[in-house]
Amino acid sequence: MQYDHILIRYGEMALKGKNIKQFIIRLQENIQHKLAAFPNIKVKRTQGRMFILLNGHDPEPIIEKCKNIFGIQSMSLAIKVENDPDKIKEAALYALKNATNVNTFKVSVKRINKDFPIASQEMNQVLGRHLLINTNEIKVDVHHPDLEIKVEIRLEAAYITSSVIQGLGGLPVGTSGKSLLLLSGGIDSPVAGYLAMKRGVQIEAIHFHSPPFTSERAKQKVLDLAKQLTKYGKSIQVHIVPFTKLQQEIFREMPDGYAMTIMRRMMMRISERVCVNQEILSLTTGENLGQVASQTMQSMNTINEVTNYPIIRPLITMDKTEIINISREIGTYDTSILPYEDCCTIFVPKSPKTKPKREKANLFESKKDFTKLMDEAIAGIETIKVSARDTETKFDGLF
Amino acid sequence: MIYLDNSATTVPDSTVLKSFEQVSTTFFANPSSIHPLGGEAEKLLIQAKKQAAEILYVAENEIIFTSGGTEGNNIAIKGIALEHQSRGKHIITTQIEHPSVDNACKSLEKLGFEITYLPVNRDGVIALSDLKQAIRNDTILISIMHVNNELGSIQPIAEIGKIAKQYPKLFFHVDYVQGLGKVPLTLRNSGIDLCTMSGHKIHGLKGTGLLFVKNRTTLFPLFHGGEQEQAIRSGTENLAGAVSIVKALRLIMEKERLYKQRLYELQRFLREELEKIEAVKVNTPIHAAPHIINFSIPGIKPEVMIHMLSEEEIYISTKSACSSKKSDESKILAACGFSDDRAVSALRVSLSYQNTEEELTNFIHVLKEKIQQFKEVME
Numbered sequence: 188m189q190y191d192h193i194l195i196r197y198g199e200m201a202l203k204g205k206n207i208k209q210f211i212i213r214l215q216e217n218i219q220h221k222l223a224a225f226p227n228i229k230v231k232r233t234q235g236r237m238f239i240l241l242n243g244h245d246p247e248p249i250i251e252k253c254k255n256i257f258g259i260q261s262m263s264l265a266i267k268v269e270n271d272p273d274k275i276k277e278a279a280l281y282a283l284k285n286a287t288n289v290n291t292f293k294v295s296v297k298r299i300n301k302d303f304p305i306a307s308q309e310m311n312q313v314l315g316r317h318l319l320i321n322t323n324e325i326k327v328d329v330h331h332p333d334l335e336i337k338v339e340i341r342l343e344a345a346y347i348t349s350s351v352i353q354g355l356g357g358l359p360v361g362t363s364g365k366s367l368l369l370l371s372g373g374i375d376s377p378v379a380g381y382l383a384m385k386r387g388v389q390i391e392a393i394h395f396h397s398p399p400f401t402s403e404r405a406k407q408k409v410l411d412l413a414k415q416l417t418k419y420g421k422s423i424q425v426h427i428v429p430f431t432k433l434q435q436e437i438f439r440e441m442p443d444g445y446a447m448t449i450m451r452r453m454m455m456r457i458s459e460r461v462c463v464n465q466e467i468l469s470l471t472t473g474e475n476l477g478q479v480a481s482q483t484m485q486s487m488n489t490i491n492e493v494t495n496y497p498i499i500r501p502l503i504t505m506d507k508t509e510i511i512n513i514s515r516e517i518g519t520y521d522t523s524i525l526p527y528e529d530c531c532t533i534f535v536p537k538s539p540k541t542k543p544k545r546e547k548a549n550l551f552e553s554k555k556d557f558t559k560l561m562d563e564a565i566a567g568i569e570t571i572k573v574s575a576r577d578t579e580t581k582f583d584g585l586f
Numbered sequence: 587m588i589y590l591d592n593s594a595t596t597v598p599d600s601t602v603l604k605s606f607e608q609v610s611t612t613f614f615a616n617p618s619s620i621h622p623l624g625g626e627a628e629k630l631l632i633q634a635k636k637q638a639a640e641i642l643y644v645a646e647n648e649i650i651f652t653s654g655g656t657e658g659n660n661i662a663i664k665g666i667a668l669e670h671q672s673r674g675k676h677i678i679t680t681q682i683e684h685p686s687v688d689n690a691c692k693s694l695e696k697l698g699f700e701i702t703y704l705p706v707n708r709d710g711v712i713a714l715s716d717l718k719q720a721i722r723n724d725t726i727l728i729s730i731m732h733v734n735n736e737l738g739s740i741q742p743i744a745e746i747g748k749i750a751k752q753y754p755k756l757f758f759h760v761d762y763v764q765g766l767g768k769v770p771l772t773l774r775n776s777g778i779d780l781c782t783m784s785g786h787k788i789h790g791l792k793g794t795g796l797l798f799v800k801n802r803t804t805l806f807p808l809f810h811g812g813e814q815e816q817a818i819r820s821g822t823e824n825l826a827g828a829v830s831i832v833k834a835l836r837l838i839m840e841k842e843r844l845y846k847q848r849l850y851e852l853q854r855f856l857r858e859e860l861e862k863i864e865a866v867k868v869n870t871p872i873h874a875a876p877h878i879i880n881f882s883i884p885g886i887k888p889e890v891m892i893h894m895l896s897e898e899e900i901y902i903s904t905k906s907a908c909s910s911k912k913s914d915e916s917k918i919l920a921a922c923g924f925s926d927d928r929a930v931s932a933l934r935v936s937l938s939y940q941n942t943e944e945e946l947t948n949f950i951h952v953l954k955e956k957i958q959q960f961k962e963v964m965e
Contacts, residue, residue, distance in 0.1 A: 247643065287748060288751065402620065404620060404622075404625045407629070411632075527620075582629075582633055584605075584608075585833065586634070
């Protein structure tokens with residue numbers, strides 16, 4: 188006897204109206220994609236829930252993968268047996284013995300198939316007795332059990348499920364359209380990307396690269412971060428913008444206090460152009476109110492002036508410690524803190540304005556035409572597709 | 587040659603050696619250097635970790651590359667003891683640990699730590715009730731091996747993990763050197779905080795090892811320096827070694843999946859054949875790892891038998907290679923309650939997935955001959 192399938196529950200999605208179907212189909216696709224390494228599994232949809240049929244695969248690594256799929260509220264390992272009281276007993280005992288940290292349990296039988304000879308209440312007692320006789324030191328607690336063993340006696344078979352394993356919640360990635368994530372290489376932007384993905388958003392990323400002031404390793408770091416985010420979705424396209432010339436020009440020509448603000452405005456303009464080209468309808472940033480000079484209310488107001496695309500700012504009201512905690516949980520923290528210069532940390536003006544004004548930014552920008560350099564930067568974009576599965580071909584055969 | 591000393595060390599796999607050589611020549615840069623060569627080396631190091639983490643179902647940052655089993659055990663035991671001594675200075679281990687655990691614990695006794703050495707039964711297994719009783723308020727570490735290197739007995743690590751979990755202040759270390767690739771062990775959610783593995787026992791290279799350190803477990807490092815490996819083990823990374831052990835790990839796991847049953851069958855065959863020889867007493871319990879058979883020939887000094895067999899190019903060992911040079915009595919067999927004449931005459935055959943039934947048949951044949959020879963000489 189062993190667990191032969193995983194029951195998948197989707198919480199919030201069940202509330203969706205008519206378009207529920209497209210959410211569920213997307214979730215099914217996402218699960219299939221994530222579990223491509225397990226050739227024998229099957230992902231099946233039935234009313235209100237989904238099953239992964241294991242067909243001989245070890246459930247543990249599959250559950251680990253599913254823990255990273257948005258849209259799954261919770262999961263349970265389950266066994267399907269014939270509608271035979273002895274088989275059900277055996278399965279329930281297996282479920283109890285294979286659970287960890289259980290001192291108390293309860294059995295809940297639901298008899299949908301009324302041809303089954305034993306009524307639910309009676310079956311509860313039959314199973315409870317069987318479990319008590321065959322285990323040591325485990326007791327029944329019907330109010331607050333450590334483990335609830337659920338038995339559903341359906342027409343075709345009986346299903347026995349045990350511990351509930353929490354999923355990530357959220358919505359399946361791809362059900363909320365695409366957004367362009369401004370990915371710097373710091374702690375915040377990958378977290379912002381993750382949180383946007385949690386609401387079903389598919390991410391593309393844009394990174395501003397200023398060689399030789401920023402190194403290949405800084406670029407690699409961004410690609411690594413993007414790759415870490417693919418764990419929660421599919422592959423991610425990263426658009427690397429050659430930013431050196433434009434950035435130098437800004438810092439040479441614009442007043443010291445406004446250079447940072449104007450640089451950000453240029454980034455927004457370029458990002459919006461990329462959105463248009465890629466048919467993306469919004470931007471996502473790791474901005475966080477008050478964290479640094481460019482993230483004051485005045486700064487945001489001045490920077491935001493150059494685009495009317497919606498900007499998703501999942502971190503806007505969080506504390507730094509909250510952001511760091513998420514970053515640790517999703518595994519981007521260790522990469523984020525690697526000490527490479529990025530385009531925001533070089534050319535830091537001595538005293539950036541913390542309260543820039545729109546009028547002034549417009550006035551300074553009108554004195555110099557940046558169009559050509561911007562066009563050049565956009566034309567020079569290198570797009571790299573990062574996917575969870577690709578490994579460096581250079582390393583082929585080494586492992 | 588019939589090599590039956592695979593618990594001492596294994597022959598390196600040729601593809602593992604090749605990876606080592608390739609990495610040594612192509613990716614020789616220091617992963618901490620910031621130029622592109624260094625970047626590439628760092629990428630490869632991360633890839634190696636990722637691969638190891640996937641195979642062991644743990645997180646990438648829970649893998650520390652070490653120089654082997656002895657180092658892993660020392661980092662784990664001394665590292666926990668020194669870092670957490672303010673919480674308490676009591677450690678629980680067993681009477682049958684490998685010397686790298688046993689002596690690490692002894693060294694801590696000199697620093698004022700108190701060590702409880704749990705006894706084992708005849709099968710070389712501790713009693714969970716003994717463990718429960720031994721846990722105190724000031725216990726900071728339980729260090730218990732998975733598969734015993736001399737006997738092949740298996741400790742109930744999953745059950746111990748469940749007990750350890752109930753004491754959040756207490757760390758649980760497992761010496762998994764002998765079990766790796768032979769007897770599965772779940773690390774995730776198992777209550778295990780630290781787990782030592784070694785490369786050269788799984789057809790990898792000497793000087794390579796892995797230490798699993800569960801997230802948020804803090805250790806006092808034995809080496810201070812450039813803070814490599816999350817500052818747990820400073821020193822320029824042995825990148826070629828790291829890649830090679832991960833490759834060896836992948837290969838041994840594949841073999842475990844495909845051939846473990848066959849190995850159990852070989853062991854059963856060997857046990858049955860040994861039991862047929864009157865002079866031989868098998869010490870390894872029935873429930874044991876598939877690759878180790880320990881037996882005694884009371885009255886024959888094990889050293890003599892080793893030399894007699896090696897005349898025919900058959901290589902086995904007395905107890906563990908790491909303690910072979912000391913007096914003949916096996917501490918481990920003595921701890922299991924075996925009589926003196928058995929504890930001083932113990933021999934160990936340890937198999938790899940490469941050994942064949944034919945080799946074992948030959949071995950048994952020669953062994954019988956040698957026992958006969960010995961008797962003739964003595965009489």
